[in-house]
Amino acid sequence: MLKSLHKQLLNDYQQDFPLTPTPYRDIADSLGVDEEEVLSAMRDLSDQRLINRIGPIIRPNRIGSSMLVAMAVPGQRLQQVADLISRFPEVNHNYERENRFNLWFVLIANDEGHLLRTLDKIEQQSGYPTMRLPLLADYFINLGFELELDDGCDRLPLD
Template sequence: MLTTLHKQLLNDYQQNFPLSPRPYQDIAEALGVTEADVLSALTELNDNNFISRIGPVIPPNHIGVSALIAMAVPEQHLQTVADKISAHPEVNHNYEREHRFNLWFVVIAADAEHLDALIDAIEQETSYPAMLLPMLDDFFIDLGFKLDLNND
């Protein structure tokens, strides 16, 4: 299903996407294909959700203040509580996980005050305490993730 070109684009262009007037043309030249080939392959990857986008990736807390938050919610109330939380535009990930703390979500607020107000609002709406887990240090040097695309 994935062609050689798809795989090259997935693995070799997670970083150093060209900052030039015709970046797709530059990639095409490097890979020995045409600009149209690169654009259609990327469009396919995008349309099939193999990539979520091509573009700049911003480290946490460079714009806005983010935090991971965990809640312990009885199973029968989980969906209702999760829906209330997800309704906030500041919430961009919300996962159920197998643990006593079974609801995990990430919020990004404009600043610390906005974050505090948001957490207060979420605690009031859901009546469950939020365990706040802000990032204290980021140990990850994001150079992309080496994908094993064989046997797919």
């Protein structure tokens, strides 16, 4: 079960994470807790796999090269192939979809050559071809979501 602090961190800092030399201290100050509480809560969220990274999201192809990729993987091998793909540092995220092309991921590299070499390695190591879907038009979708606090409050108590 998530504590109020966990939910507030998820609510308030999905998109507006402080870009300062001391972001966790700044978050702690704004919430009226100490920095170690914020760091501990972030570790908890990571351990529970509710967050997997804290970092910027940069529009596709503004820095380096990126591509959406899909694969058709037999169900019995899906987790194994997803785990293999997740080991590549160039993979932003991967996820299952209910489709013949059931494994999708975003690949980001410093240039197109690096990106294509990485895709070739993924195909070679997995044994499955990739469907490469380069960006043709850029659309922004806000993927933030608001969590409901159990006590009906939308903020931590100030006591």
